[in-house]
Amino acid sequence: AQKVTQAQTEISVVEKEDVTLDCVYETRDTTYYLFWYKQPPSGELVFLIRRNSFDEQNEISGRYSWNFQKSTSSFNFTITASQVVDSAVYFCALSEEFRTGNQFYFGTGTSLTVIP
């Protein structure tokens, strides 16, 4: 079973529109971490945010905001007033403890295209 589900494979929006990328995760652990990464067309993976399972406070960083809801096991990402530079593949990820280290599970990614 997929630990992290990003149901939206591709999204296209017109510049300045708001867009929300969905992420649903599955875990039995009480302590875990959630992440969002961005992969622009240039190919590198860029870290955006980390959330631990005990902190459900929503976060806003400029045009980016994240909504973490344990009740629905979701960690959604909203871009406000989208720009062409936001065009990228966005990955949601879950980290659980595993033996002496940690395991990361990535979703299949959502490809966002912002049309000028």
Next chain:
Amino acid sequence: DTAVSQTPKYLVTQMGNDKSIKCEQNLGHDTMYWYKQDSKKFLKIMFSYNNKELIINETVPNRFSPKSPDKAHLNLHINSLELGDSAVYFCASSQPFTQGALEQFFGPGTRLTVL
């Protein structure tokens, strides 16, 4: 300073060859990883090493073998390359979960093309 570096950035080779991809991190992290990203952008974890000990080994063909000479390096050796091995390979590192599961830092990727 580059946090996680990989060499080479591009690798083109013939089927059946053996090749290696090198990875180094200067972040002092205890855990390093190798991921394969296919043409559909799906990221699949291949290996992770924690303090030079293999702790995760997904269902990866044994033609792939990680080698960690020290905590800062995790190299990927691939024997008898096949067409299906063509992908982008990412190295990453992180602190262990007990220290707060900080994010993974990724290298720039190595695009492997098998002809």
